[in-house]
Amino acid sequence: MSRAETYAATGAAARAPRALWSLGLLRNELLTTFRRWRTLALLAVLAAVPVLVGVAVRIETGGGDPAGGGGGGGPAFISQITDNGLFLVFTAFAATLPFFLPMAIGVVAGDAIAGEASAGTLRYLLVAPAGRTRLLLTKYATVLVFCLAATLVVAVSALATGALLFPLGDLTTISGTRIGFAEGLLRALLIALVVAASLVGVAALGLFVSTLTGSGIAAMATTVGLLITVQILDQIPQLHALQPYFFSHYWLSFADLLREPVYWDDLLRNLGLQALYAAVFGSAAWARFTAKDITA
Amino acid sequence: MTGAADDEEPTHAVIATRGLTKRYRGGQLAVDGLDLTVPAGSVFGFLGPNGSGKTTTIRMLMGLIEPTSGTARVLGRPVPRAARAVLPQVGALIEGPALYGFLSGRDNLLRYDAADPTADPRTRPGRVAAALDRVGLTAAAGKKAKAYSLGMRQRLGLAAALLQPRRLLVLDEPTNGLDPQGMREIRALVRELASDGTTVFLSSHLLDEIEQVCTHVAVMTRGRLVTQGPVAELAAGARGRLVVTTPDPADAARVLKERGATDLVIAGDRVTAEPPDQDPAEVNAALVTAGVRVRGFGLERGSLEDAFVALTGEGFDVAG
Numbered sequence: 001m002s003r004a005e006t007y008a009a010t011g012a013a014a015r016a017p018r019a020l021w022s023l024g025l026l027r028n029e030l031l032t033t034f035r036r037w038r039t040l041a042l043l044a045v046l047a048a049v050p051v052l053v054g055v056a057v058r059i060e061t062g063g064g065d066p067a068g069g070g071g072g073g074g075p076a077f078i079s080q081i082t083d084n085g086l087f088l089v090f091t092a093f094a095a096t097l098p099f100f101l102p103m104a105i106g107v108v109a110g111d112a113i114a115g116e117a118s119a120g121t122l123r124y125l126l127v128a129p130a131g132r133t134r135l136l137l138t139k140y141a142t143v144l145v146f147c148l149a150a151t152l153v154v155a156v157s158a159l160a161t162g163a164l165l166f167p168l169g170d171l172t173t174i175s176g177t178r179i180g181f182a183e184g185l186l187r188a189l190l191i192a193l194v195v196a197a198s199l200v201g202v203a204a205l206g207l208f209v210s211t212l213t214g215s216g217i218a219a220m221a222t223t224v225g226l227l228i229t230v231q232i233l234d235q236i237p238q239l240h241a242l243q244p245y246f247f248s249h250y251w252l253s254f255a256d257l258l259r260e261p262v263y264w265d266d267l268l269r270n271l272g273l274q275a276l277y278a279a280v281f282g283s284a285a286w287a288r289f290t291a292k293d294i295t296a
Numbered sequence: 297m298t299g300a301a302d303d304e305e306p307t308h309a310v311i312a313t314r315g316l317t318k319r320y321r322g323g324q325l326a327v328d329g330l331d332l333t334v335p336a337g338s339v340f341g342f343l344g345p346n347g348s349g350k351t352t353t354i355r356m357l358m359g360l361i362e363p364t365s366g367t368a369r370v371l372g373r374p375v376p377r378a379a380r381a382v383l384p385q386v387g388a389l390i391e392g393p394a395l396y397g398f399l400s401g402r403d404n405l406l407r408y409d410a411a412d413p414t415a416d417p418r419t420r421p422g423r424v425a426a427a428l429d430r431v432g433l434t435a436a437a438g439k440k441a442k443a444y445s446l447g448m449r450q451r452l453g454l455a456a457a458l459l460q461p462r463r464l465l466v467l468d469e470p471t472n473g474l475d476p477q478g479m480r481e482i483r484a485l486v487r488e489l490a491s492d493g494t495t496v497f498l499s500s501h502l503l504d505e506i507e508q509v510c511t512h513v514a515v516m517t518r519g520r521l522v523t524q525g526p527v528a529e530l531a532a533g534a535r536g537r538l539v540v541t542t543p544d545p546a547d548a549a550r551v552l553k554e555r556g557a558t559d560l561v562i563a564g565d566r567v568t569a570e571p572p573d574q575d576p577a578e579v580n581a582a583l584v585t586a587g588v589r590v591r592g593f594g595l596e597r598g599s600l601e602d603a604f605v606a607l608t609g610e611g612f613d614v615a616g
Contacts, residue, residue, distance in 0.1 A: 016414060017380075017413035017414045018413070018414075021413050021414070021415065021416065021417060022413040024410040024413075024415075024417050025410050025411050025413075027410070028406065028407050028410035028411075032396070032399065032403075032407060036398055037398065119394055119395075119396070119397075120391075120392075120394030121394045121395070121396060123355075123358075123360055123390055123391075123394065124388075124390075124394055124408055124411075124456065125408070125411045126358075126359070126360060127358045127359070127360070127383055127386070127388045127390070128383070128408055128409075128411035128412045129359070129379060129380050129383035129384065129411070129412065130411040130412075130413075131380055131413070134413070135411075291362075293355075293360070293361045293362060294355070294360040294361065295355070295360075295361065
């Protein structure tokens with residue numbers, strides 16, 4: 001093969017992948033995701049929730065007396081917001097974790113592979129060649145970064161709103177003891193990390209759904225639909241035996257971090273369950289995606 | 297070529313398939329026992345009506361689809377098994393371009409280049425700029441891809457295939473959506489790349505395009521390969537037709553028939569026929585001797601289209 005060989009000798013053939021260069025795709029994926037209008041809109045919605053809750057509490061309580069009438073997602077916290085703005089962070093998590101946060105994750109995770117497939121860009125990434133396992137890992141890593149970013153956006157927005165509308169200071173734990181503000185901030189950060197980790201399971205589920213279809217919209221809708229279904233089933237007493245296996249069952253256990261001493265049982269059960277979901281649906285996504293015919 | 301035990305080089309082929317077959321779920325046989333050989337350094341035209349299995353073949357060669365049976369080798373290595381080693385040396389445009397509409401043209405190329413783990417990030421901006429320049433998109437590089445016209449999208453897709461020096465370019469309908477000037481530019485680009493030693497595998501429904509740029513051609517119909525070989529041989533296989541222009545078409549047709557011409561067609565002052573087995577000069581002399589006034593006499597060259605229609609028995613949209 002005379003001509004091709006001469007050409008190969010000039011440098012077209014002698015290229016090998018480098019470990020560090022392989023990370024270029026992750027960097028590009030993160031940049032692409034976080035510059036996307038849709039991602040920013042989701043984060044904006046999440047940032048708006050604590051602001052709305054804060055303003056509502058402020059208006060309802062008018063002057064300063066702690067009226068405990070709220071009764072939203074986290075009634076344990078909402079009555080304390082007027083005493084301490086830091087409680088708005090916990091209230092915001094209690095309000096967004098059941099639906100807003102996982103819905104945002106479901107959109108991003110569901111779109112991860114299916115969105116590329118429906119745009120046709122998947123085939124070009126694969127012939128680049130991105131490698132199927134590498135692409136899947138890159139997508140999952142990006143979704144996890146988005147989980148963390150979304151959680152932090154809620155936390156920061158809540159903290160800023162709380163500081164603006166209410167006094168800050170020492171706080172009373174659920175157990176009744178008092179801890180300093182710095183300690184309280186630390187607990188808030190810890191809670192944010194636990195909330196982000198609580199979303200790992202939905203992220204894996206969404207990614208798996210994303211490998212099943214060639215339509216980004218269908219994958220997003222299915223993931224969000226599954227989320228709602230599980231949340232409803234978790235409320236039905238007859239399904240008591242199954243409920244500990246629902247990914248959302250231990251979500252609100254993050255409040256246990258506000259006990260003195262911290263009550264770890266449900267927290268650890270939650271993290272274990274999330275790891276199990278990540279392992280099961282991550283493997284399923286890998287098995288499906290690496291064997292799939294790409295016809296889109 | 298890099299060597300391993302299973303990489304024994306069977307021929308000088310850049311693409312070689314043996315009995316390559318794809319049956320989709322549901323039983324539809326898309327590609328049936330394909331034995332395709334693309335010689336190194338050729339510009340290889342891949343022809344066939346819609347639904348004849350061209351795209352399925354290309355997808356199998358690019359490792360996107362697993363063959364049901366048979367083998368395929370690209371650059372001497374088996375695909376899809378060695379796809380990750382082979383594909384960095386292959387540029388591809390498959391079933392039209394696919395772009396991220398919310399990214400600029402330049403960012404689209406940066407992303408595709410980042411997907412290749414063998415691409416050096418230090419030279420990335422330079423290579424992207426060079427690829428944009430090569431397809432004439434430098435001025436529009438900063439525009440969002442969703443604002444691109446079909447022709448611009450096609451150019452950007454080509455630029456993505458040219459981000460690296462390639463040993464093989466697989467181009468599926470590369471001039472689709474381009475104006476005549478753009479088509480000429482792309483053909484010039486293909487010739488230029490071929491003269492550098494890059495093998496070009498070009499699927500097209502434009503027969504004159506294949507005739508203009510390709511050295512070799514393969515024709516598929518209903519999942520099977522009908523023929524493959526150098527373009528000149530295939531076109532020569534289709535015999536030219538005898539064309540006589542005359543004010544006396546009826547007389548001309550009678551004389552031609554006496555001389556052994558077949559398949560006579562009279563259209564106005566034109567008489568065409570399958571030429572008889574004798575020197576055309578003799579036929580012309582016979583016409584003049586019989587008193588037929590001849591304005592024009594000649595053989596119309598056999599075209600690839602004639603060969604194609606003869607092979608597949610199907611019409612083909614030449615006007616495009």
